[in-house]
Amino acid sequence: MTAGGLLEARTEAEREALIEAGRKLFAGPCRFFYAAQSIDQLPPVTEVPEVALCGRSNVGKSSLMNALTGQKALARVSHTPGRTRQLNFFDLAEGKLTLVDMPGYGYAQASKAVKADWQGLMFDFLRGRPSLRRVLLLMDCRVETKPADRAAMQLLGEAAVAYQFVLTKADSVKPAQREKRIEEVQALARKQTAAHPLVIVTSSETGEGIPELRAEIAAMAAA
Template structure:
């Protein structure tokens, strides 16, 4: 199982000085200035691409803003498809970042009310098997909407990640549509939730795909897992 030290390893939470923090932010900027391209989609586990580069996955409820955040991180407006129909994405989408340095994985959204029970169960089974069996998966970014309370299936996702021994970090989305006091309370709430799981990362980031809030910090967190740049 993952211990607390492993879950918190690297990234901004470990920065001790302003210089270290600045270096991490610059590493994130440089990585995401490199090309990012879609290269594979898988609807079944036997269709997964070879596990080569380190992977960071994005997970969250349907319509939480995963695709918008991926687009904001990479600076490409149409890299990840933004759907107005919740629950449409039913596959794992893989993106190569930095020409082989890191793979971003966009996971199907969960919690879509209109999905049948069998679809939800199959979905969860596939996600658990992927999380548990993917040796190159370094972290899952669990996206929660900053404007609303944590839902039961968000808590279920945390338990699933914890049971699969996969380090996860909570990222709040749509922070631009949240008043400062409300955002502060929401951050405190999810920080407490993260501390309640061995695999939970202590640093919660608030982001906005619209304004760019928190995007440099999230880039820095992700860049900590990338392979070194070629000389």
């Protein structure tokens, strides 16, 4: 089986092997090593694959990164939306993969100038990184898709970057609302050319979906 992720797993044994590969990858050390606030500050492109996390402010991106890596303080969790204003690079498992924490988008308090700067940096990063394997586009399970989310999808499509929807905070909604939200995002994934068809549902609180997301990332590290 190629390193294509959970959708390519034809048997339970293949699925378990991918889950185990994800566990091993994230059992390794993860450390912050670089930050960039402009395109000329980006680290050089290397052969190390990169996976970026992107989402609306307050979507739970920092909490998800901490849950993935098992480090409670790797990514700062802020109660102030839009606190992350730079691209933060993290080395995973001593050079096997780089995680990129992208600035949050879509919060009302940001000035138009700052929003434009961030969009410019995001777009320049997305279209100029051949080592970028995929962007994980985080969506809140509790709320409907916002205009800012659709703008991010458009940006990713224009940059010709493959991305995958990841639903966060799944523990915070009732079953009926949860299923409705999952169906909504799955429909979005089918309509977007650059979107991966598999939507992963997660909770940083309960650990739901974390092994599956690790497995997807590990498949990209092995590709």
